[in-house]
Amino acid sequence: MKRFSTLISALCVLLATACGGSGVRSADDFTIEIYTPAYASGFAIRGTDDDASTLITVRNPWQGAGDVEQHLLVLRDGAEAPAGFEGQIVKAPVRHVVCMSSSHVAMFDAIGEVRRVSGVSGIDYISNAHVNEHRYCGEVRDVGYDTNLDFELLAAMRPDLVLLYGVTGENTVVTGKLRELGIPYIYVGDYMEESPLGKAEWLMVPAELCNVRDTGAETFRGIADRYNALKAATATAAAARPRVMLNTPYRDTWFMPSSRSFMVRLIEDAGGEYIYTKNDSDTSVAIDMEEAYLLANAADVWLNVGPCNTLAELTAQNPKFAEVPAVRDRMVFNNNRRQTPAGGSDFWESGVVRPDLVLRDLNAILRPETAGTAELHYYKRLE
Template sequence: MLLAGLVLASTLGAAGQAAASRAVPQRAGATPQVLARTTVRYAKGFTIQYLPGYKVLTILSPSGQQTTATRYALVPRGRAHPAGFVASQVIETPIRSLVGLSSLHVALADFLGASDVLVGLGSLQYVSAVPVRQRIAQGKIFAVGDGRELNNELLIAHQPDLVMATGWPGEGLRKYQTLQQAGIPVLLNSEWVETTPLGRAEWVKVLAALLDKEALANQKFDQIAREYERLAALVRQQTKRPQVIVNLPFKDTWYVPEAGNYMTQFLRDAGGAYHWAGVKATGSLPLTVEAVAPVALTADYWLHTGTLTTKAAVVTQDARFAAFRPFKTGQLYNNNRRTNAQGSNDYWESGAVRPDLVLGDLIQILHPALLPGRQLYYYQKLK
């Protein structure tokens, strides 16, 4: 959690088709089924193309100046598979069973009201969505391990329609060959390459395309995007930009988001001044405490203190932190208000698909007069 928002920037344009409806060819005598289309407006890491009888989902994995792409044919169940796709890159839709290896995948399913499609997760502990926790309690979801030590035998025994994985851009799907050879498609979800909060949240449209829920995704995502833009517009005319520092050191290294990190975009849109916003990179910059201290001594706010909830715990980690101005003024906020009894922090789950709520919290913290009466949702002040 200390490495808040480690992402890589994508310089690729995302393409989409114009929003419309399409008639999917049916068997003779069947009533034609009309499905909605979606467009990609903010995300840079995937495209969706609608072709006669099927969709093409392309996952883009940028690495340096090179880009690799993995294409999937999303074909209505029971239809002939199109030419040009190997078996492991054909996914029959709508998918009925999904194994997700990231908390984001839980959020995507919950956002679309499709928690019942989840049959497996990397870990059963760190889950916030109530419908998914209920399925876990009922024994309807099994644990498969993380991306490095997957239980392939268990996965093959269950034969899910899709395994949604996560990983580093450009690494490909070689480590999932065992599953692919067993007829289980694996899709690499690279939402964390996005450089903007709305781009990251728009990955919900990937799962929507797999579930034939584009209409619902369009409706809900567009509402979130409008609210996000409305909130961002509130602070554009603010002349006062409070100085913000973020995170805590991890093993003597203080990682701060760089210019292309989506967390930096959150701070811009919330009307904050951020010292490292000009560092032209897309991940996190490793610094020493001594390098951060001159900024922290005069900062106005301090965000993201890991799992800590009290000022006493902060100085226990390093007594020098008591000299930082936000510590003295009590302006320390953490994004762990929605942490459940199992230790799962919903900020890292639903927060990925509700950037409007995250931005609202940040504006409320940095410019409280702009949102009078609003209650913090993901954040809380350290006691």
């Protein structure tokens, strides 16, 4: 009788485990900080005492999101999805991932796991060598754009996870169809970070998905150390700060980023001074052409001049540009040195994960006396 009671107890335990996985029932059960971001504000990685599974929480991954949270449960060691859990669920390590942003591809590449990327959006605009080497044999597929995703292809691919990005909100057409197909997804909000290092720190999300957390942390630590060392060296150099103008008209409208934006942070950390001080919001603002010309005329350096590859192309947009000091002094630089034939820029791809290299470029442009002889990586001088 005693043996029978013991058997019954054991069966109850097995049934409870099979029906509910671990003791986890909701996101609130993940209370142990597995990785605490030092610079990023948009994600967290937490665990429990029950097993090795972790929860990735993404906060406000698009513009205008006031109090949005998404949860991705990462299962390990045979753990089952807990009953009643509300959120997306994957098993680690993920084998096949679709990246809807080129910066997501760069994150996997930075941690040595780019082979797990089996799908991208806009493959002609991707700079990554692995993607370009494997696109023609079908190992990396182009799944389309936005609401024009090739869901038939995605259904055939059966990826473990789709990494999405949102501009002004969730694309419910896409997420609804992914749920219908049973394909997990999560929004990645790296582009919402105002800190250059905060953007790069999102590589810890792919690292968690690939079971290479320590590699991710070591990789990011190296990036941050190099960035902060160059920033500190620039701050101690006694020199005037060059005034910096940004951008060119886009469809007859000139947008100037916020003084809180990551690009302005980079300029300031490289020893420059952003010339537009009126915008401290969380978005870019439009200014008229006359104000833009006055700002450009007062700038020492002009950066990020759209599709322009020569000074002639820049001045063709407006002949008055030929009169501004930065053009006369050949102090116009564009961030399209590394570009695909279709026009995709590696600055917005690997540059997101390597702000240390971007800062080195900007330091060479703005403080050439302290930069040494290193060749520009993402930028080029317009001639």
